[in-house]
Amino acid sequence: MGGNGSKKTQSQRITSSPALNTIEEGSSTGGGEDGKSNVDHNGLILSKELIDFGNTSCPLNQIVVDQIVITNNSAKKIKFKFDPVTPPTCKISFQPATGQLPAKKKNATPSRKIDVKMQMLQPEALNFRVNLQVNGGVDTLFLTCRAHPDKGLFGVDPTSLTQAEDDGFEVPEIIVEMKNYLISKDAFNQEGIFRLAGDAVEMKQLKEQINTGKKFPKDVDGIDINSVANLLKVWFRDLPVPILNVLPSNVIARAAERDVVVDSFKTELISPQKDLLGWLLNILVEVATNKANTKMSEQNLAIVVAPNLYDPPSANPMEGLVMSQKATQYLHNLLLSELENRGEKK
Secondary structure, three states: OOOOOOOOOOOOOOOOOOOEEEEEOOOOOOOOOOOOOOEEEOOEEEOOOEEEOOOOOEOOOOEEEEEEEEEEOOOOOEEEEEEEOOOOOEEEEEEOOEEEEOOOOOOEEEEEEEEEEEEEOOOOOEEEEEEEEEOOOOEEEEEEEEEOEOOOOOOOOHHHOOEEEEOOEEEEHHHHHHHHHHHHOOHHHOOOOOOOOOOHHHHHHHHHHHHHHOOOOOOOOOOOHHHHHHHHHHHHHOOOOOHHHHOOHHHHHOOOOHHHHHHHHHHOOOOOHHHHHHHHHHHHHHHHHOHHHHOOOHHHHHHHHHHHOOOOOOOOHHHHHHHHHHHHHHHHHHHHHHHHHHHHHO
């Protein structure tokens, strides 16, 4: 399977000092994930754009550490400041959080190691942006921070969960249970399904019940269908690696070419991603087929679901926006192809 370099390495405790270093011309500042390493952003080079606290789960209230290297490849000094928008479920710090790099010299490039310390306070999957302000905010880059809990049914490796056979796919039992609840309420024939927001309090309580009980509760007959539908999207969004992120970036970039999209789904995705996306496609096709009632066309579904399947790896906000739009187009073309195939079989 072709990938975009999203192989993870387990985070470790860093003991080196974040003192200023120099890197000889032609040397590497370190590798990154998601195929994004040593990318030059107007002279500022990041060793990676994904701060990933390993492919193992993070224990509650324990500090885990990752490290990135920033390098000045320009002829002017660069001031930097890390400004994370931290969710209430964790604490994160950068050491140093602010500083400056002198201008690039003839035979050496100034760099600085940054230690990133994170403490998970609640068993919630984390996937948030960290703002890196350059020269007082003249430029702002976005880094992605990810971490995953060591318990529950959300934000964990899907292959570690109890599996079930459903519509020819092997997927975690919990998402089949959520689907069956929606079917029992005729949700896939209701207007705005997957678009209308669920009740935030209701969703939080239900998610906690699922994580605690390890299954979908049986005594939730009155739960709003939009809360369950959105919780299903949350389950996909919380995956340690988003489904479409395992595809090469050039495949996502060519999302307008339907043959490329279909071929990548058939040949480049493997389980569990292929089973998960195929299973989800069956649901989306049903909703789109009922669009006279649901008012959810293929395009509408792609717009509200794709952001839960793809996390743009670039620190450049404009590039990230473009790739997010491409991911939506990818899902749209996949839906159109599946609908056409089913129409031809009838």
